[in-house]
Amino acid sequence: MNILVIGNGFDLAHKLPTKYTDFLEFCKLFTECYREKGKDSLDKIRNDTGNSMKRFLYTWFVDYCEEGQGKEEKSVKLIEEFNNSIKDNFWINYFLQCDMHGDENWIDFESEISQIIRSIDTDMNSPESQHYTLEDKIKSIGNEFVNKYCEKWSPEGTYKGLRDKLLADLNRLIRAFEIYLTKYVENIESKSFSLDIREIILKKNRISIDDTYVLSFNYTNTYQKLYGGKIQENTEKYIDYIHGKADINSTIENNNMVLGIDEYLSDDRKNKDMDFIAFKKFYQRIYKQTGCKYKNWIDRIRRDYFEHLSKFENVPYMKQGYMSNSIQRMINEHAISALKNEECPKHNLYIFGHSLDVTDGDILRDLILNDNVYTTIYYHNKDVMGQQITNLVKVIGQDELIRRTGGSTKTIEFKQQQDIILIE
Numbered sequence: 001m002n003i004l005v006i007g008n009g010f011d012l013a014h015k016l017p018t019k020y021t022d023f024l025e026f027c028k029l030f031t032e033c034y035r036e037k038g039k040d041s042l043d044k045i046r047n048d049t050g051n052s053m054k055r056f057l058y059t060w061f062v063d064y065c066e067e068g069q070g071k072e073e074k075s076v077k078l079i080e081e082f083n084n085s086i087k088d089n090f091w092i093n094y095f096l097q098c099d100m101h102g103d104e105n106w107i108d109f110e111s112e113i114s115q116i117i118r119s120i121d122t123d124m125n126s127p128e129s130q131h132y133t134l135e136d137k138i139k140s141i142g143n144e145f146v147n148k149y150c151e152k153w154s155p156e157g158t159y160k161g162l163r164d165k166l167l168a169d170l171n172r173l174i175r176a177f178e179i180y181l182t183k184y185v186e187n188i189e190s191k192s193f194s195l196d197i198r199e200i201i202l203k204k205n206r207i208s209i210d211d212t213y214v215l216s217f218n219y220t221n222t223y224q225k226l227y228g229g230k231i232q233e234n235t236e237k238y239i240d241y242i243h244g245k246a247d248i249n250s251t252i253e254n255n256n257m258v259l260g261i262d263e264y265l266s267d268d269r270k271n272k273d274m275d276f277i278a279f280k281k282f283y284q285r286i287y288k289q290t291g292c293k294y295k296n297w298i299d300r301i302r303r304d305y306f307e308h309l310s311k312f313e314n315v316p317y318m319k320q321g322y323m324s325n326s327i328q329r330m331i332n333e334h335a336i337s338a339l340k341n342e343e344c345p346k347h348n349l350y351i352f353g354h355s356l357d358v359t360d361g362d363i364l365r366d367l368i369l370n371d372n373v374y375t376t377i378y379y380h381n382k383d384v385m386g387q388q389i390t391n392l393v394k395v396i397g398q399d400e401l402i403r404r405t406g407g408s409t410k411t412i413e414f415k416q417q418q419d420i421i422l423i424e
Contacts, residue, residue: 001213001297001300001301001347001348002200002212002213002347002348002349002350003213003214003215003294003297003347003348003349003350003367004197004200004212004213004214004215004350004352005214005215005216005217005349005350005351005352005354005367006214006215006216006217006218006223006352006353006354007217007218007351007352007353007354007355008217008218008353008354009352009353009354009355009380009384010218010222010223010352010353010354011185011218011220011222011353012353013192013194013352013353013380013417013420014190014192014193014194014222014226014420015190015191015192015420016185016188016190016220016222017053017184017185017188018181018185018218018220020095020107020108020109021107022053023176023177023180024092024095024096024107025053026053026057026180026184027086027092027096027176028096029053029054029057030057030082030083030086031086033057033061034061034079034083052188053184056184060075060079060183061079078179078183078248081175081179082176082179082180084172085172085173085175085176085179085252086172086173086176089169089172089173089176090149090165090166090169091109091113091166091169091170091173092173092176094112094116094145095107095109095112097145098112109259110259110260110261110262110359113170113259113260113261113279114261114262114264115143116143116146116166117166117261117264117276117279118264119141119142119143119146120141120143120146120159120162120163120276121264121275121276122142123139123140123141123142124159124275125273132159133159134158134159134160134163134275135158135159135160136158136159137156137157137158138150138157138158138159138162146162150162153165159275163275163276166279167278167279170259170279171252171255172252173259174252174255174257174259175250175251175252175255177219177246177257177259178219178246178247178248178250178255178257179248181219181220181246182246182247182248183248185220186220186221186222186246190222190225190226191422191423192420192421192422192423193226193420193421193422193423194352194417194418194420195418195419195420195421196352196378196415196417196418197227197352198227200350201227212238213238213239213240213293213294213297214238214239214240215240215242215294215363215367216239216240216241216242216243217242217243217354217360218241218243219241219243219244219245219246219257220246221245221246223239224239240291240292240293240294241290241291242258242285242290242291242292242294242363243257243258243259243281243285243290244256244257244258244288244290245257255288256288256289256290257288258281258284258285258288258290259284260279260280260281260283260284261279261280261281261359262280262281262358262359262361263280263282281359281360282362294363294366294367295366298366298367298370301347301370301372301373302370304344304345304347304372305344305345305370305371305372308344308345308372309344344371344372345372346372346373346374347370347372347373347374348373348374348376349367349368349373349374349375349376350375350376350378351375351376351377351378352378352417353378355384355387355388355391356377356388356391356392356395357391358391358394358395361394361395364392364395364396365395365396368395368396368404368411368412369396369400370411371409371411373411374411374412374413375404375411375412375413376413376414376415377392377412377413377414377415378414378415378416378417379414379415379416379417380416380417381416385414385416388414389401389414
């Protein structure tokens with residue numbers, strides 16, 4: 001079996017604007033257009049249609065402004081839904097005031113959400129102060145932005161009220177992001193092509209098309225569009241959208257996109273303190289029923305390994321130790337030698353465009369920590385590779401990483417991505 005794991009770096013490699021900062025820029029431009037609701041705003045972006053995002057917004061708002069003149073009603077409704085999703089949204093307002101990181105101007109929504117939730121949890125459960133329940137009125141908020149928000153939104157509010165408002169705004173954010181991806185990003189024609197992905201697919205196809213599986217941490221259908229091939233015919237079998245898939249026809253209520261945080265509580269708290277469980281990825285995956293098809297793939301991998309090991313169990317010499325009958329002992333030794341020369345069925349894991357962040361650690365561990373799985377991790381440049389190594393230490397531990405990247409126990413290698421090529 002061959003499994004290709006793709007993260008957001010996959011979409012970025014294909015020149016698609018799927019960074020969170022791209023989405024925030026879209027929100028800012030959208031708000032400018034919506035605030036004017038007409039000619040002035042359209043004239044402003046009409047003069048700058050070299051920007052593809054502005055060009056899209058211009059076309060979209062022409063539909064909106066000419067409602068009732070035969071324009072697409074669905075597009076008009078989406079504008080209203082998008083506006084309602086981002087208007088006075090705590091998370092969008094918070095992200096917009098955050099410092100962008102480094103030269104690449106990026107922000108990690110999940111990390112920022114985690115910091116906010118953990119700070120509120122600390123305010124409620126700090127060992128230096130009284131412990132508060134969700135039903136208590138807010139007494140202390142350490143995060144300055146949240147504190148100002150509470151003063152404006154509900155000066156006499158409870159921790160439960162704050163928690164529920166943040167969760168509702170997170171769901172509104174997710175739906176807005178879904179509209180952005182399906183209405184804008186997925187309609188961009190990518191002319192980029194990865195030689196690495198092509199080689200992986202060809203290598204897979206030499207085995208069997210039925211042994212090609214994709215575990216996508218993305219919400220978009222980029223892989224299907226560019227490399228899908230026969231997978232297009234049976235997406236349900238071959239692709240696992242572990243964090244959900246963007247769908248223009250979804251609603252806030254039935255959207256299945258996962259955008260959450262890693263478990264941050266200690267072992268003695270995580271199974272009993274449920275106040276903020278709805279923000280966690282594992283909970284969202286279960287609640288939104290994204291599916292865990294990859295678990296079936298792992299079951300097969302482990303079954304192959306244990307079936308191989310069980311062959312040794314069937315040799316009497318292995319079970320009974322030393323045998324006085326030299327002829328029988330010689331026969332058994334030949335059988336054992338033959339088994340040792342028979343390789344365990346190998347499976348290939350390819351990771352492309354994923355940072356190996358600990359927030360997905362439970363899934364990565366399940367895939368990587370199998371002795372009959374050979375993992376190839378693609379990196380964009382040495383800085384990215386360094387970060388991937390650092391993250392992988394957090395996921396599987398330093399000793400395990402050392403063991404698996406060298407010598408006879410090597411099952412992990414890092415490989416630099418080939419340049420993306422442009423196709424007409």
